[in-house]
Amino acid sequence: MPDKRYSSIEMIKRLVSFDTTSTASNLALINFVADYLAALGIDSHLIHDESGEKANLYATIGPRDVPGIVLSGHTDVVPVDGQAWDTDPFEVVEKENRLYGRGTSDMKSFIAIALAMAPDFATRDLKTPVHFALSFDEEVGCLGAPLMIRKMDQLGAKPRAVIVGEPTQMSVVNAHKGVYSFITTVKGLERHSSETHRGVNAIAYGAELVNFLTTVGEEMRDQQSDPESGFDPPFTTVHVGTMQGGTAQNIVPLNCIFSWEYRLMPGEDASDIRNRFQAHVERVVLPKMHAVDETTAIETEVRAVVPGLVPEDGSAAEALVLALARKNSTEVVAYGTEAGQFQEAGNQAVICGPGSIAQAHKPNEYIDLGEVRACEIFMRRLLDEVCAA
Numbered sequence: 001m002p003d004k005r006y007s008s009i010e011m012i013k014r015l016v017s018f019d020t021t022s023t024a025s026n027l028a029l030i031n032f033v034a035d036y037l038a039a040l041g042i043d044s045h046l047i048h049d050e051s052g053e054k055a056n057l058y059a060t061i062g063p064r065d066v067p068g069i070v071l072s073g074h075t076d077v078v079p080v081d082g083q084a085w086d087t088d089p090f091e092v093v094e095k096e097n098r099l100y101g102r103g104t105s106d107m108k109s110f111i112a113i114a115l116a117m118a119p120d121f122a123t124r125d126l127k128t129p130v131h132f133a134l135s136f137d138e139e140v141g142c143l144g145a146p147l148m149i150r151k152m153d154q155l156g157a158k159p160r161a162v163i164v165g166e167p168t169q170m171s172v173v174n175a176h177k178g179v180y181s182f183i184t185t186v187k188g189l190e191r192h193s194s195e196t197h198r199g200v201n202a203i204a205y206g207a208e209l210v211n212f213l214t215t216v217g218e219e220m221r222d223q224q225s226d227p228e229s230g231f232d233p234p235f236t237t238v239h240v241g242t243m244q245g246g247t248a249q250n251i252v253p254l255n256c257i258f259s260w261e262y263r264l265m266p267g268e269d270a271s272d273i274r275n276r277f278q279a280h281v282e283r284v285v286l287p288k289m290h291a292v293d294e295t296t297a298i299e300t301e302v303r304a305v306v307p308g309l310v311p312e313d314g315s316a317a318e319a320l321v322l323a324l325a326r327k328n329s330t331e332v333v334a335y336g337t338e339a340g341q342f343q344e345a346g347n348q349a350v351i352c353g354p355g356s357i358a359q360a361h362k363p364n365e366y367i368d369l370g371e372v373r374a375c376e377i378f379m380r381r382l383l384d385e386v387c388a389a
């Protein structure tokens with residue numbers, strides 16, 4: 001057994017104390033969890049990224065030959081840079097029935113409450129296994145989870161349900177949009193600004209592409225609305241987030257770079273907008289640029305791909321989590337999660353976790369202690385469930 005048993009709150013404090021901002025290594029946290037589980041006799045698989053600086057952790061408690069319940073969460077948090085915090089973001093402060101700290105809502109509390117229960121899972125006679133699945137780099141495009149999902153598949157895990165503990169205030173969420181983001185670079189040709197006809201203006205062509213994306217977004221809004229879906233807004237959105245380019249007022253700009261994304265209604269064709277964009281590049285914009293200079297170019301790089309979570313009404317996973325959370329109905333959320341990745345790999349996944357997304361990513365992020373208690377009760381019911389024959 002570990003030297004000490006952690007309460008949920010003690011474990012939340014411990015996990016928040018690791019600065020696991022996505023730009024940094026998460027290994028200190030992962031090693032702490034692996035050691036903690038090892039002291040309970042539970043082996044962990046660590047699945048590292050290419051740099052070796054980050055890892056997912058996957059561990060199983062209970063029988064190996066029965067479909068289990070996956071408790072899934074990301075260990076990374078968003079940066080605190082430039083945010084006005086009243087207290088140290090990596091040291092939990094308890095006041096007015098709240099715990100303040102980076103990651104308290106998004107989403108170390110869910111992981112901590114699950115881990116604080118590990119001694120119970122480890123000592124009781126589980127009929128259904130419980131898996132801990134902790135990822136890295138969720139906040140920068142859900143980059144870590146796919147490696148872990150592949151490993152789980154290699155290990156022969158066939159989960160009955162995946163519970164992704166993103167903050168839903170313990171509501172049961174069965175759908176979210178997909179997120180597809182890109183960076184497009186337009187390479188033009190520099191000239192003195194008096195000779196526009198001999199140059200290729202990268203900003204002007206970049207703007208043309210941005211206009212195209214705006215038009216596609218308007219079309220999505222006008223033609224593809226699905227008010228019954230529960231989403232706000234109930235259609236696929238297209239968005240350009242940043243744009244840079246040019247050197248000086250009197251130079252035809254050489255470069256223009258812009259980042260863009262679409263958030264796709266679950267179940268829609270994921271490559272449609274990307275393909276339409278590329279067709280517009282090749283048929284309309286590039287020929288105009290190449291008419292002046294053949295070396296000009298437009299390149300688009302994929303930044304992140306997070307598949308949508310398609311609702312599976314009445315699925316076994318959904319029924320289980322509704323029962324554990326004592327809820328009668330499911331909800332949808334606007335943000336992307338790893339649940340879509342688990343589902344794409346053939347699992348039934350739902351989202352249910354403590355805390356509110358309204359507090360996520362902000363200075364003075366907090367979780368209400370009531371949320372912590374609600375999640376503890378949820379985990380106790382899960383313990384009873386996995387012990388039942």
Ligand SMILES: [Zn+2]
Binds near residue numbers: 074106138166167
């Ligand atoms: Zn999150």
